[in-house]
Amino acid sequence: MKIASWLRRGGWHTVHINALDPFDTESLSKLGAPRRRPNGTGKIFRQPLPWPVEGFSLERNYSRYGIDRESFSWKISQTRPDLILITSVMTYWYGGVKEAVDLCRMHHPSVPVVVGGIYATLMPEHCRNTCGPDYVVAGEAERGLRVQLGHRLPFPPGPLTEESDPEDPVWRESGVIRLNRGCPMACEYCASRLLEPRFLPGDPDEAFLRLKGIHERWGTTHFAFYDDALLVNRDTLFKPFLERVLSWNKGLSFYLPNAVHARYLDGETLDMMADAGFQELRMGYESSSDDFHERHDRKINGDIFQAALDHIRASRFPLDRCAAYVLAGLPGQRHGEVEESVRTASSYGIRCRIAQFSPVPRSSLWEESCRFSSLPLEKEPLFHNNTFFSMEWEGFTRSDLEQIKRLSLSLSPN
Numbered sequence: 288m289k290i291a292s293w294l295r296r297g298g299w300h301t302v303h304i305n306a307l308d309p310f311d312t313e314s315l316s317k318l319g320a321p322r323r324r325p326n327g328t329g330k331i332f333r334q335p336l337p338w339p340v341e342g343f344s345l346e347r348n349y350s351r352y353g354i355d356r357e358s359f360s361w362k363i364s365q366t367r368p369d370l371i372l373i374t375s376v377m378t379y380w381y382g383g384v385k386e387a388v389d390l391c392r393m394h395h396p397s398v399p400v401v402v403g404g405i406y407a408t409l410m411p412e413h414c415r416n417t418c419g420p421d422y423v424v425a426g427e428a429e430r431g432l433r434v435q436l437g438h439r440l441p442f443p444p445g446p447l448t449e450e451s452d453p454e455d456p457v458w459r460e461s462g463v464i465r466l467n468r469g470c471p472m473a474c475e476y477c478a479s480r481l482l483e484p485r486f487l488p489g490d491p492d493e494a495f496l497r498l499k500g501i502h503e504r505w506g507t508t509h510f511a512f513y514d515d516a517l518l519v520n521r522d523t524l525f526k527p528f529l530e531r532v533l534s535w536n537k538g539l540s541f542y543l544p545n546a547v548h549a550r551y552l553d554g555e556t557l558d559m560m561a562d563a564g565f566q567e568l569r570m571g572y573e574s575s576s577d578d579f580h581e582r583h584d585r586k587i588n589g590d591i592f593q594a595a596l597d598h599i600r601a602s603r604f605p606l607d608r609c610a611a612y613v614l615a616g617l618p619g620q621r622h623g624e625v626e627e628s629v630r631t632a633s634s635y636g637i638r639c640r641i642a643q644f645s646p647v648p649r650s651s652l653w654e655e656s657c658r659f660s661s662l663p664l665e666k667e668p669l670f671h672n673n674t675f676f677s678m679e680w681e682g683f684t685r686s687d688l689e690q691i692k693r694l695s696l697s698l699s700p701n
């Protein structure tokens with residue numbers, strides 16, 4: 288959406304096709320309505336497909352998620368583009384990218400097709416060879432697009448910014464917002480550094496104006512933050528943003544699907560978050576083992592976590608709306624360590640969420656993950672999906688994992 292806004296500022300006409308639209312009329316009549324919640328989250332369309340990898344069986348259904356193929360194809364056929372840009376997210380969703388490229392080629396054989404986004408950045412060669420676009424933009428979009436296409440298309444003179452003024456938002460019940468880009472930490476299991484090599488502080492005024500713009504134009508009241516490091520430099524970034532939200536006082540709700548850094552929580556920030564309408568607080572705890580943190584992330588330890596919990600208890604933020612992510616299934620990790628982490632995190636009276644490790648190409652743990660796993664991770668990104676528990680071994684089996692998930696549920700506050 289930001290790229291579309293950037294192009295429009297440069298004089299382009301843009302058409303956005305949202306292949307995830309849960310309200311697409313043609314798909315509704317064919318597939319029925321997916322279950323949605325009033326806060327803008329919920330299911331999207333899903334159609335079971337044959338599992339495409341020979342020699343491996345799958346216990347669960349393999350499905351295409353998103354609008355019906357015919358509806359998507361029709362929408363593409365109705366456009367007259369000079370350039371087609373396709374984004375991508377998880378590596379194991381590449382099948383959808385390939386289908387999108389194929390359909391764009393079918394309707395517009397002479398128009399350049401560009402794939403960017405997360406999958407394209409993490410696996411550019413796989414994307415090039417398997418999905419077959421004309422161009423793959425790995426990494427930052429503006430630079431990549433200029434290098435690949437600048438010689439043949441009039442690109443906007445100004446920079447690509449966070450500004451996103453959609454002609455029609457993806458959907459209106461919920462909005463996505465980001466204050467800062469990237470993260471200053473370098474956890475071995477994370478893709479953040481690969482997608483944005485530096486921490487780029489945002490502008491609280493601009494972020495607030497974007498939020499205000501979405502609310503005033505579309506009536507959106509639920510907003511999810513997609514920051515990797517929302518609380519870094521909180522006194523100059525997040526708190527000024529919260530101050531503006533609090534004085535505006537529109538009764539909005541905020542969500543944090545990504546964890547925040549427990550080390551940056553303090554009483555004042557927590558009170559402001561509670562007053563501003565934050566519905567939950569998720570913290571990246573990962574493990575109760577100091578060895579784990581020494582080896583993999585150096586971002587937290589028992590003392591930091593204890594201090595964060597003390598701040599929460601002394602604040603207006605409800606303890607039962609707080610959760611800790613515990614990471615499970617790293618190469619060579621033993622189930623006992625994860626179980627201990629779940630017990631320790633839960634003993635603070637907060638919810639514990641199991642974050643199952645997915646191997647990330649090019650991350651520090653990638654090579655080790657490939658050596659450790661019995662699955663062909665390098666060859667077939669579908670196996671990156673944590674449905675497979677690719678790091679299973681005798682020290683941590685699937686049944687151990689299921690038992691730990693049950694334990695975490697049973698220890699969660701009601």
Ligand code: SF4
Pocket residue numbers: 470471472473474477478479480515516571584586
């Ligand atoms: S702190 Fe979080 S976002 Fe930052 S590198 Fe670590 S896991 Fe990734």
